[in-house]
Structures are given as C-alpha cells and as structure tokens.
Amino acid sequence: MTSPHPNFSLSGQVALITGASRGIGRGLALALAGAGARVAVAARSGPELDSLVREISAAGGEAVPFTVDLRQVASIEAMIAAAHRHFGRVDILVNNAGLGANHDAEAVTESDWDEMMDVNLKGLFFACQAAGKIMLKQGHGxxxxxxxxxxxxxxPRHAVYCASKGGVNQLTKVLALEWSARGVTVNAVGPTFIYTPGTAERLDNPEFLQGVLARLPIGKVGTIADVAGAVIYLASPAGAMVTGTLLMVDGGWTAQ
Ligand SMILES: NC(=O)c1ccc[n+]([C@@H]2O[C@H](COP(=O)([O-])OP(=O)(O)OC[C@H]3O[C@@H](n4cnc5c(N)ncnc54)[C@H](OP(=O)(O)O)[C@@H]3O)[C@@H](O)[C@H]2O)c1
Known part of the structure; x- marks a missing residue:
C-alpha cells in the first residue's frame, strides 16, 4: 500500500521564480532551493540576483539568474526559453513579481494603471503562457x-492593485480549467501583510501596524516563511490534487 504520508519534497524539480531580487520572491527562491528544487531566479536587477545565487550555492543549492522585464512579452518569452534551455525542463513557475502603490482613485494616472497592470496581470499571464506551453509538452507542471x-x-487607495489581483484569481481559475487534465495545476496564494524589507517601513510604524492588526484575527502580520509554506505545498507532490484554488495566507483577514 502506498504510504499516505504527504511528500513535500521538491527534489529533482526545476522552479522558476519571478520577482526574486528582493522581498517575498527572494525568500521563496531560498525556500524552494532548500526543499530540493534547482531554481531559475528572475527580475530586472542582475546584481541582486547574483547575490541570491551566491547565497543559494553556498547553502549547497543550484540557482541561475535570468534578467527579465515583465512589462515586455518578448522579454518574458526570452527569459523562459533561456531557463528551459539551461535546465532542460520547467516544473514549477512561481509568478511572484508584483507592484503595489497607494493612490487615491481620483489621482491614478494612465501610467500608474499601465505599469501595475503590465507587471501584475499582463506579465503574469504571458509568463503562464510561455511556461505553460513547456509544461503541457512535459505533461507535468x-x-x-x-x-x-x-x-x-x-x-482603500489600492484600486488598481485590487483590480490586478482580482484578475490574477480569474486567470488562475481559467488556466486550471484548461490545463489541469494535461498535468499542469494552476493555483494562487493570497497573503495578508507580510513583513519584508519593502513593507518594514510601514509595519514598523506603530500607528500603521495597529490599524493592520485591528483587521487581522490572528493578531500578527505574516512572514515570508508563511508564504513559502503555501507555495511549497502547492508545488510539491502533496498538493497534486489542488488546482484552480486561491490559498489564503491571511491570518483570517478575509474570514470576516
Ligand atoms: N509584501 C506584502 O505584504 C504582500 C502582501 C500580499 C501580496 N504580496 C505580493 O507578493 C509579491 C511580492 O511582493 P514583495 O512585497 O516581495 O514585492 P517587492 O519587495 O516590491 O519585490 C517586487 C519584485 O518584483 C520585481 N519586479 C517589479 N517590476 C518588475 C518588472 N517590470 N520586471 C521584472 N520584475 C519586476 C522586482 O524586481 P526588480 O525591481 O529587480 O525587477 C522585485 O523582485 C507581489 O506580487 C505582491 O503583490 C505582497
């Protein structure tokens, strides 16, 4: 009888993580490498990727940097083709890169809208498409x-961000419907406020933190490790039956 003990290992898998130059994506790359994956790390900032690669290599892992501008579909396709050429396969794609900004709705400009939608939604879709084609051929992804x-x-003050992330959920469902029977699962992860170098300034402000905690039933903000747990689960054999879902890592924020 097969053991019912779930397998969370990513050993032998190749994972591509976007937005890996800092914040959550950097931590996810370290976590996926720690779980056994060989990782392709992507962002615009080459030097930051190089330092991440050194850190993963020093810990005994394997990582390769790929620069990409997610606002350009040609750049996305070239990056995914290069990672595929290097590793010979792409098993896991973590579309982590994303921008957030505070804007009163009446102050949003066309370029604010375009940049956030281009990275958060359009870039994410075309990364799914480019990696998805490879995964569908592999019969696994x-x-x-x-x-x-x-x-x-x-x-409030996040009209474009909220719209882009709502779009991410819908894309996730449709791609899961189209691709799951061919071996490619597609899921989304929905974090609450996560403490990162990028959010530290706001979350270290006691007044801001108090406002956040007032909405967080669990009584604390999240960590990058909290997000990594969800991503590794969905990427691992343990998550094989899960597709088309949004796994909240939100301390209960959206339960109320
Ligand atoms: N932090 C939170 O509290 C929180 C909560 C919920 C959801 N999230 C989501 O989690 C993800 C990561 O958030 P984070 O806070 O870690 O973000 P972050 O620190 O601002 O990092 C964003 C990453 O995206 C990359 N990126 C931005 N524009 C890009 C472009 N045009 N082309 C390629 N890469 C680009 C950046 O790399 P380069 O600048 O080097 O290109 C960077 O690696 C985002 O999708 C965010 O919406 C975050």
Missing part, C-alpha cells in the same frame, strides 16, 4: 500565482 488578500476584499 505547477504554476503558482502570487495574489493577495486584496484580490477578494477592497483596500
């Missing part, structure tokens, strides 16, 4: 799209 609690509840 895992796509994990970084959404947010802001995909299911409104957050």
């Amino acid at each position: 895992r796509i994990i799209n970084m959404s947010s609690q802001a995909s299911v509840v409104g957050i």
Whole structure:
C-alpha cells in the first residue's frame, strides 16, 4: 500500500521564480532551493540576483539568474526559453513579481494603471503562457500565482492593485480549467501583510501596524516563511490534487 504520508519534497524539480531580487520572491527562491528544487531566479536587477545565487550555492543549492522585464512579452518569452534551455525542463513557475502603490482613485494616472497592470496581470499571464506551453509538452507542471488578500476584499487607495489581483484569481481559475487534465495545476496564494524589507517601513510604524492588526484575527502580520509554506505545498507532490484554488495566507483577514 502506498504510504499516505504527504511528500513535500521538491527534489529533482526545476522552479522558476519571478520577482526574486528582493522581498517575498527572494525568500521563496531560498525556500524552494532548500526543499530540493534547482531554481531559475528572475527580475530586472542582475546584481541582486547574483547575490541570491551566491547565497543559494553556498547553502549547497543550484540557482541561475535570468534578467527579465515583465512589462515586455518578448522579454518574458526570452527569459523562459533561456531557463528551459539551461535546465532542460520547467516544473514549477512561481509568478511572484508584483507592484503595489497607494493612490487615491481620483489621482491614478494612465501610467500608474499601465505599469501595475503590465507587471501584475499582463506579465503574469504571458509568463503562464510561455511556461505553460513547456509544461503541457512535459505533461507535468505547477504554476503558482502570487495574489493577495486584496484580490477578494477592497483596500482603500489600492484600486488598481485590487483590480490586478482580482484578475490574477480569474486567470488562475481559467488556466486550471484548461490545463489541469494535461498535468499542469494552476493555483494562487493570497497573503495578508507580510513583513519584508519593502513593507518594514510601514509595519514598523506603530500607528500603521495597529490599524493592520485591528483587521487581522490572528493578531500578527505574516512572514515570508508563511508564504513559502503555501507555495511549497502547492508545488510539491502533496498538493497534486489542488488546482484552480486561491490559498489564503491571511491570518483570517478575509474570514470576516
Ligand atoms: N509584501 C506584502 O505584504 C504582500 C502582501 C500580499 C501580496 N504580496 C505580493 O507578493 C509579491 C511580492 O511582493 P514583495 O512585497 O516581495 O514585492 P517587492 O519587495 O516590491 O519585490 C517586487 C519584485 O518584483 C520585481 N519586479 C517589479 N517590476 C518588475 C518588472 N517590470 N520586471 C521584472 N520584475 C519586476 C522586482 O524586481 P526588480 O525591481 O529587480 O525587477 C522585485 O523582485 C507581489 O506580487 C505582491 O503583490 C505582497
């Protein structure tokens, strides 16, 4: 009888992580490498990727940097083709890169809209498409799209961000419907506020933190490791039956 003990190992898998130069994506690359994956790390900032690669290599892992501008479909396709050429396969795609900005709705400009939608939604879709074609040929793949609690509840001053993340959820469902029977699962992860170098300034402000905690039933903000747990689950054999879902890592924010 096969053991019912779930397998969370990513050993032998190749994972591509976007937005890996800092924040959550950097931590996800370290975590996936720690779980046994060989990782392709992508962003615009080459030097930051190089330092991440050195850190993963020093810990005994294997990582290769790929620069990409997710606003350009040609750049996405070239990056995924290069990672595929290097590793010979792409098993896991973590579409983590994303931008957030505070804007009163009446102050949003066309370029604010375009940049956030280009990275958060359009770039994410074309990364799914380019990696998805490879995964469908392989007959195996895992796509994990970084959404947010802001995909299911409104957050004032985040009109464009909320719209882009709502779009991520819908793309995730449709791609799961089209690709799951051919071996490619597609899921999304929805974090609450996560403590990162990028959010530290706001979360270290006691007044801001108090406002956040007032909405967080669990009584604390999230960590990058909290997000990594969800991503590794969805990428691993343990998550094989899960597709088309949005896994909240939100401390109960959206339960109320
Ligand atoms: N932090 C949170 O509290 C939180 C909560 C919920 C959801 N999320 C989501 O989690 C993800 C990561 O958030 P984070 O806070 O870690 O973000 P972050 O620190 O701002 O990092 C964003 C990453 O995206 C990359 N990126 C931005 N524009 C790009 C472009 N045009 N082309 C290629 N890469 C680009 C950046 O790399 P380069 O600048 O080097 O290109 C960077 O690696 C996002 O999707 C975010 O919406 C975050």
